[in-house]
Amino acid sequence: MSFSKFVKLFEKFPKTLTQIAFGIGDITANPDTWAIMEYCRFNKVIPNITINGEGITDEIARRLVRYCGAIAVSNYSDKCDKCYDVVKKLTDLGHTQINIHALLCQETYNKCFKLIDDSKKDERLKKLNAMVFLWLKPKGKRNHFHAINSLSKYKKLVDYAFLKKARIGFDSCSANAFLKTIKERSDYKQIEMMVEPCESTLFSYYINVEGIGYPCSFTEDEKGFKGINVLKCKDFMKEVWFAKETLLFREANCKNCRECQAFDLRIK
Numbered sequence: 354m355s356f357s358k359f360v361k362l363f364e365k366f367p368k369t370l371t372q373i374a375f376g377i378g379d380i381t382a383n384p385d386t387w388a389i390m391e392y393c394r395f396n397k398v399i400p401n402i403t404i405n406g407e408g409i410t411d412e413i414a415r416r417l418v419r420y421c422g423a424i425a426v427s428n429y430s431d432k433c434d435k436c437y438d439v440v441k442k443l444t445d446l447g448h449t450q451i452n453i454h455a456l457l458c459q460e461t462y463n464k465c466f467k468l469i470d471d472s473k474k475d476e477r478l479k480k481l482n483a484m485v486f487l488w489l490k491p492k493g494k495r496n497h498f499h500a501i502n503s504l505s506k507y508k509k510l511v512d513y514a515f516l517k518k519a520r521i522g523f524d525s526c527s528a529n530a531f532l533k534t535i536k537e538r539s540d541y542k543q544i545e546m547m548v549e550p551c552e553s554t555l556f557s558y559y560i561n562v563e564g565i566g567y568p569c570s571f572t573e574d575e576k577g578f579k580g581i582n583v584l585k586c587k588d589f590m591k592e593v594w595f596a597k598e599t600l601l602f603r604e605a606n607c608k609n610c611r612e613c614q615a616f617d618l619r620i621k
Contacts, residue, residue, distance in 0.1 A: 354562045356385035358584070360392065362564055365589045372422065376403045376570070380413055390420040403427060403454060406439040414442045423450040425485065431464065437477040444480035452482050452522065457510070458489035458498040465510055469519045483520040486510075488527035490571050491616055504620045508534040525551045526618055529610065550611035554603040558593070566593055568602045572615045578602075 354362075373393060377383060393400045399422040406426050409417075417424055424443060428436040436453060443451045455461065455468055465486060472478045489500045501507050511534045514521045523531050528550040535541055553559070553569040560566045561573060564584035572578040579598050586592040593599065605614050612619060 354383070354385070354389075354564075356388045356392070358564060359385070359389050361584060362560065363392070363396065363398075365583055365586055365593075367589055367594075370398055372399045372401060374401045374403070378403075378405045378427075379407050380404050380417075381408050387416060387420070390416075394420055401425075404439075405429065406435045409439045409442060411442070414439075414446060418443060418446045418448045421448075423452060423482075424448065425452045425454045427454045428468065433468070433471065437471070437475060440481055441477035449480070450482050451480070453478075453484045455484060455486055456489060456498070457486040457507075457527070458500055459502075460498050462501065462506070462510070466513060469510075469514050469517055469521070472519050473517055481520070483522045485522040485524065486527070487524050488530070488618055490526065490613075490618070492571055492575075500618070500620075502620060504530065504533055507531075507620065511535065525549055525553075525611075526613055529612060530618075530620055551606055551613060552611075553614075554599050554606060555611075558599075568599065568606075568614070571613075572602075575615050578615065 375386075375389075377386065380386065383389075390400045400420055401423040402417070402421050403425040404417075404427070406429075426436050426439050426443075430436065440451055440453065453468065455465055457465055468484055472481055472484055489496075489498055491500070507530060511521075511531065528548050532545060532548055535544055538544065551569075553572075557569070558566055559568065559570045559573070560583055561570075561580075564582060565573075565580040566583045567573045567578055567580050573580065581593050581596055581598060583589070583593055602614060
């Protein structure tokens with residue numbers, strides 16, 4: 354997204370907006386990235402970002418730390434060195450909200466255990482905030498992975514993290530599954546207060562690079578989900594936040610215990 358298009362979008366947003374999450378992958382892919390982040394900060398909105406760890410020079414690391422709130426480094430490689438090196442580079446600059454994003458599925462299941470172990474013994478992760486496990490969504494033509502299909506299998510990972518006293522997190526897509534794995538714990542109520550199931554259309558909204566909005570990124574191009582042209586709206590609250598499409602999703606989300614409305618992500 355260009356800086357000029359972003360500014361036009363930003364002008365549509367309500368003044369209550371406090372944060373924007375940018376998922377850009379390669380930090381050098383968009384030449385307007387820094388201008389966009391600086392504009393956010395100037396307008397008292399915190400930019401958060403997910404990066405893939407590619408091309409993170411010392412100068413880029415300093416810029417990320419300067420502008421960003423939370424920074425997530427996606428962990429793709431089995432060797433993990435690139436991800437861990439970037440985590441260290443960012444935390445050495447004093448940033449305290451550096452996370453690792455790790456896909457959780459059958460094919461990456463064992464690697465997630467290794468990540469927990471590494472977080473406790475690899476010096477590069479000494480100041481890591483948390484590991485965030487992302488639930489696999491059945492989306493994308495190149496997606497050949499398989500979702501975790503057993504709650505007991507997922508529980509083993511969660512229990513292992515607690516055993517190791519590792520700092521973990523999870524996306525809202527898997528929040529309800531996480532709560533099921535800890536329901537027998539004596540501190541369940543305390544932990545439950547820190548768990549947030551699907552917040553789409555409740556206090557978050559996704560807008561793609563063309564300025565078209567959807568309840569979340571995974572509903573884009575899915576049957577039954579119509580996008581809203583945010584760039585062309587005159588009143589965001591009336592034409593987007595309280596639009597018919599948004600209201601229908603919000604109502605269904607709340608009635609369905611805030612489970613995913615696009616895919617069946619539940620496990621037993």
